[in-house]
Amino acid sequence: MNYATIKWTDIANGEGVRISLFVSGCTHHCKNCFNQVAWDFDYGQPFDVDIQEKILKELGSTYIAGISLLGGEPLEPKNQESLYPFLKKIREKYPNKTIWCYTGFILDEESGELTDKTKNTRYTQDLIRLFDVLVDGPFIEELKDIRLKFRGSSNQRVIDVQKTLKYGKCFLYLN
């Protein structure tokens, strides 16, 4: 997997001060996407051991609330495979830091997978289980609303993942 950019102190993409990792590769191609350069899976830098170690170290700072994954598309099958072992390490090392993920796919709250079955892999369920919050759905220009918190368009849901998976129905983290 490649990543497009990292924001080390981001307050726009989740609660608190966060590290935001923008991965490369996205097949949604939403109209007026905010980050078109990251559609290309080969854009940016390799997500290698050095950058993973740097993120793990920076997450230890007391003022960092957690990590947010954006893109590109973190849940493209190719990216799931790289993100799963990395996020598992974060979960083990920092159980109290939160993990937010932004996806253009839609969560099937009963199965804990994606509604687009062609995008589910052997990692999907376990990966989603590591998230605290999942902001799902594509950005839709016609539904854009700048008053919305932590999302761009009103079709997108800010989902409380742990509660949703526990009960098999959607619980929103924010309305």
Ligand code: SF4
């Ligand atoms: S899912 Fe995100 S990165 Fe992909 S095209 Fe849509 S807005 Fe852009």
